[in-house]
Amino acid sequence: MPANLPPEYFEAEKRFKQAGTPSEKIAALEDLLSTIPKHKGTDKLRADLRRRLSQLRKEAASKKKGGRGDRYVVQKEGAVQIALVGVPNSGKSSLLACLTNANPVIADYPLSTLVPLPGMMPFEDIQFQLVDLPPIGNEATDGWVSGILRYADAMLLVIDLTEDPDIQAELLIDQLDRWNIHLRTRTEIRKSSDKVPVGVFKRTLVAANKIDLVRMEDDFFKLETKYRHLYQCIAVSALKKENLEELKRALFEVSEIIRVYSKPPGKEPDISTPFTIPKGSTIIDLASFIHKDFLFHLKYARVWGSAKFDGQRVEKNHILKDRDIVELNA
Ligand SMILES: Nc1nc2c(ncn2[C@@H]2O[C@H](COP(=O)(O)OP(=O)(O)OP(=O)(O)O)[C@@H](O)[C@H]2O)c(=O)[nH]1
Ligand SMILES: [Mg+2]
Numbered sequence: 001m002p003a004n005l006p007p008e009y010f011e012a013e014k015r016f017k018q019a020g021t022p023s024e025k026i027a028a029l030e031d032l033l034s035t036i037p038k039h040k041g042t043d044k045l046r047a048d049l050r051r052r053l054s055q056l057r058k059e060a061a062s063k064k065k066g067g068r069g070d071r072y073v074v075q076k077e078g079a080v081q082i083a084l085v086g087v088p089n090s091g092k093s094s095l096l097a098c099l100t101n102a103n104p105v106i107a108d109y110p111l112s113t114l115v116p117l118p119g120m121m122p123f124e125d126i127q128f129q130l131v132d133l134p135p136i137g138n139e140a141t142d143g144w145v146s147g148i149l150r151y152a153d154a155m156l157l158v159i160d161l162t163e164d165p166d167i168q169a170e171l172l173i174d175q176l177d178r179w180n181i182h183l184r185t186r187t188e189i190r191k192s193s194d195k196v197p198v199g200v201f202k203r204t205l206v207a208a209n210k211i212d213l214v215r216m217e218d219d220f221f222k223l224e225t226k227y228r229h230l231y232q233c234i235a236v237s238a239l240k241k242e243n244l245e246e247l248k249r250a251l252f253e254v255s256e257i258i259r260v261y262s263k264p265p266g267k268e269p270d271i272s273t274p275f276t277i278p279k280g281s282t283i284i285d286l287a288s289f290i291h292k293d294f295l296f297h298l299k300y301a302r303v304w305g306s307a308k309f310d311g312q313r314v315e316k317n318h319i320l321k322d323r324d325i326v327e328l329n330a
Contacts, residue, residue: 002042008035008198022060023147029053030150031180031198057151071144072116073151078127079276080255081118083149085176086158087168088135091209093117094238095158096132099248104132111138116148123248126259126276130156136175146179154203154255155183161214161235165223169206185230204231205254207247212237258322260286263304269325283316287328297330 012035016028033049036042060073074081084092088110096104100119105112117132133148134141149155157172159165173183180199206227208220220235227233234250236243256279263269277289283301287294304310305324320326 002045004037004041006035006037008195012198022056023144026053026056026060027147027150027180029056030200034196034200035198072148074116074118074129074131074148076129076153077118078120078129079257080153080251081129081131081151082154082156082251082255083131083152084133084158085149085155085172086135087137087160087163087171090135090158090160090163090168091238092135092158093132095156095207095209095236096130098238098241098244100130102130102132111135114141116145121248121251123252125272125274128251128255136172146181149176149179149181149202150200152202154205154251155181156251157183157204157206157231159206159208159223161208161210161219161223165208165219166226169223169227183231186232187229203254203256205247205250206231206233208233208235209238211235211242212240258320258324260320261323261325262290263302263325263327265327265329269304269327271325274323277320279322281320283314283318283320283326283328286320286326287316290328294328294330299329301329302327 009032012028012032016025016032019025019028029049029052033046033053036046084096086092089108093104093106093113096102096117096119097106099121102117102119104117111134113132113134119130119132121128121130131148131152133145136142136145157169159168176183180197182197182199182201183204184201208223211220214220216235224233232250232254234243234247236247257276258279258281259274259276261269261271261274275286275289277286284295287298298316300313301316301318302311303314303318303320303324303326306321307314307318
């Protein structure tokens with residue numbers, strides 16, 4: 001056991017030991033992992049815990065229908081999994097219907113969505129998976145909904161502009177915080193003395209829906225002014241299909257991924273199916289993403305796009321940019 005673990009580790013460890021259902025165990029273990037400082041001395045502990053986490057996730061996925069908290073698991077597809085989060089009737093299902101190929105129930109009564117429904121949203125040459133969910137704050141579904149949220153890559157908060165939008169946003173953020181699901185803010189700058197909250201951190205975007213029913217200047221700007229330093233806010237109308245292209249682009253940006261096309265040496269690049277990797281990834285990251293063996297055998301790489309000139313040989317720590325074409329030479 002490394003000597004310099006913070007007190008939060010021991011609190012989280014206690015909760016992990018007390019966790020009952022598989023989904024509680026997964027949640028507690030994720031929290032536990034987030035408390036461990038990253039350095040050489042903790043490598044082994046983190047690796048051990050990650051192995052246990054992946055084992056628990058596998059068990060939960062193979063069960064699918066189980067106890068309270070793990071009734072549903074949505075298998076990830078596409079570049080990023082984005083969960084729709086909102087109060088009843090805010091328009092989550094309506095947005096899913098106009099952004100993806102899915103056909104959810106849309107109704108003017110609250111609690112019309114009862115089970116998770118994924119749909120694929122095309123954006124340029126990649127696909128995002130959106131997951132429609134029942135509203136937050138419903139005791140019957142909150143258990144498994146929170147389980148899905150912890151596992152998703154990003155959150156799309158869907159706010160109904162006709163119903164006290166800033167109270168809705170506050171309510172959602174507070175509830176997520178209570179589940180130790182924290183919305184990652186735009187700047188995320190912390191002083192070293194700040195206590196880092198236990199839990200998972202999610203990329204977040206706010207879709208302020210039903211702009212067709214309210215005045216942009218009054219209702220949307222009020223919400224935006226309050227939250228724009230934390231999360232990007234986009235005014236949309238699912239009903240009138242307004243601003244949906246902006247919403248898609250913002251989802252791409254908030255996802256912080258880049259597209260990279262691979263080019264076999266001496267051949268044309270494959271520009272039909274890009275690899276999607278995190279922003280800031282290097283040649284080494286790309287090679288290990290494609291195949292571990294690549295990493296060991298990689299001799300050099302050429303890049304078209306972010307290099308000074310096309311086809312330039314670059315260092316292995318060269319940082320890739322969206323839409324780069326890369327030739328890996330083993
Ligand atoms: N005017 C207007 N109505 C909308 C818009 N988006 C959704 N609605 C309406 O709002 C109501 C609720 O929409 P849903 O998409 O079912 O809302 P939801 O968030 O999925 O609701 P739950 O699943 O019950 O949480 C329906 O009557 C929709 O037609 C919009 O942009 N403008
Ligand atoms: Mg719905």
